[in-house]
Amino acid sequence: MERKLPVTYELQKKSGKARAGKITAPHGEIETPVFMPVGTQATVKTMTPEELESIGSQIILGNTYHLYLRPGDDLVAKFGGLHKFMNWNKPILTDSGGFQVFSLGSLRKITEKGVEFRSHIDGSKHTLTPEKSIHIQNNLGSDIVMLFDECPPGLSSREYIIPSIERTTRWARRCVEAHQRPDEQGLFAIVQGGIYEDLRDKSLNELSEMDSAFSGYAIGGLAVGEPREDMYRILDYIVEKCPENKPRYLMGVGEPLDMLEAVESGIDMMDCVQPTRIGRHGTVFTKYGRLVIKNASYAEDDRPLDEDCDCYVCRNFKRGYIRHLFKAEEVLGQRLATYHNLYFLLKLMKDARKAILEDRFKEFKDEFIKNYNMGKN
Ligand SMILES: CNc1nc2cc3c(=O)[nH]c(N)nc3c(CC[C@H]3O[C@@H](OC)[C@H](OC)[C@@H]3OC)c2[nH]1
Numbered sequence: 001m002e003r004k005l006p007v008t009y010e011l012q013k014k015s016g017k018a019r020a021g022k023i024t025a026p027h028g029e030i031e032t033p034v035f036m037p038v039g040t041q042a043t044v045k046t047m048t049p050e051e052l053e054s055i056g057s058q059i060i061l062g063n064t065y066h067l068y069l070r071p072g073d074d075l076v077a078k079f080g081g082l083h084k085f086m087n088w089n090k091p092i093l094t095d096s097g098g099f100q101v102f103s104l105g106s107l108r109k110i111t112e113k114g115v116e117f118r119s120h121i122d123g124s125k126h127t128l129t130p131e132k133s134i135h136i137q138n139n140l141g142s143d144i145v146m147l148f149d150e151c152p153p154g155l156s157s158r159e160y161i162i163p164s165i166e167r168t169t170r171w172a173r174r175c176v177e178a179h180q181r182p183d184e185q186g187l188f189a190i191v192q193g194g195i196y197e198d199l200r201d202k203s204l205n206e207l208s209e210m211d212s213a214f215s216g217y218a219i220g221g222l223a224v225g226e227p228r229e230d231m232y233r234i235l236d237y238i239v240e241k242c243p244e245n246k247p248r249y250l251m252g253v254g255e256p257l258d259m260l261e262a263v264e265s266g267i268d269m270m271d272c273v274q275p276t277r278i279g280r281h282g283t284v285f286t287k288y289g290r291l292v293i294k295n296a297s298y299a300e301d302d303r304p305l306d307e308d309c310d311c312y313v314c315r316n317f318k319r320g321y322i323r324h325l326f327k328a329e330e331v332l333g334q335r336l337a338t339y340h341n342l343y344f345l346l347k348l349m350k351d352a353r354k355a356i357l358e359d360r361f362k363e364f365k366d367e368f369i370k371n372y373n374m375g376k377n
């Protein structure tokens, strides 16, 4: 008898390949499509949990690599896990750390056992293995645990990707074996295969042999420097081949136009550091495209960041004031820009969900793209 998985999915409506649904996780329900703010070091930078809840965040992300290095997953476990440690009581998804080892670590060496690397913090030597990654995530107590995979560098050759997929599949088996709380923390598979349809099939077919252990499927290996049209082509090809009764998560995508393309291909969940990272540097999303607030042209501009946004920031502050905060290097500027950017993406997914429920997603997407490309700010 198939064991009840801790994370389940209910498909509610389809509009083309786009889907509206509901994920049920140990710490709560998630209406999809959903954008997941990234909280790498147990905080979504500059935001309090209360603010995150007030803008409609349903689930946030944490990261194995960072929390293992600092403050240590054992310490987080002593505080009762990540939810208690950071006072976030809704679902949390943690990445498995492989990606960060390659994007942040130094002196890395991949072997069958795992990945050796030096910490970007103090240069100390570490080895992350499938077992270690899963045990760290068990200590963190996240609702959704990601497989320990290799995300090949963007535009890797077929010759590199084929053996990488096979090792990642062997690592997946070891992750399933090592998982200490399969009834409390949902395990997500991560499909690799670069920009090659047949290699995407290879990765998905090999992982599907362990399907009963997986609560969901992530599409990995994208948003790593490949041309946009290759990412769209692969999404259009592989997403609908993932199980219809489980959530589908596209890793690392958070540009508005890319998110709508992903939703159109059947993706339910997305994450990206962009809204928080560019927000801290003074770039904000608006209905008509990005806006760089430090631009002199906004010095006396008494309009809100986005005249069509009803967030706390857009209801209470003008562009001229927020530009001043950035020029004066006042930290409130970073907070207001981050708050608005997160609200913008969360609202975009909420509006997309409504459009799907009303079976008009294609029209919604085309209208958004037309306005966003106008670039009139
Ligand atoms: C930006 N483009 C992008 N493509 C990615 C592809 C992969 C992948 O194939 N495998 C794994 N394991 N992770 C990936 C990731 C990292 C996402 C994490 O990276 C962190 O954001 C930087 C965040 O950590 C809280 C997030 O957690 C899920 C990707 N990011």
Ligand SMILES: [Zn+2]
Pocket: 305, 306, 309, 310, 311, 312, 313, 314, 315, 340, 343
């Ligand atoms: Zn706003």
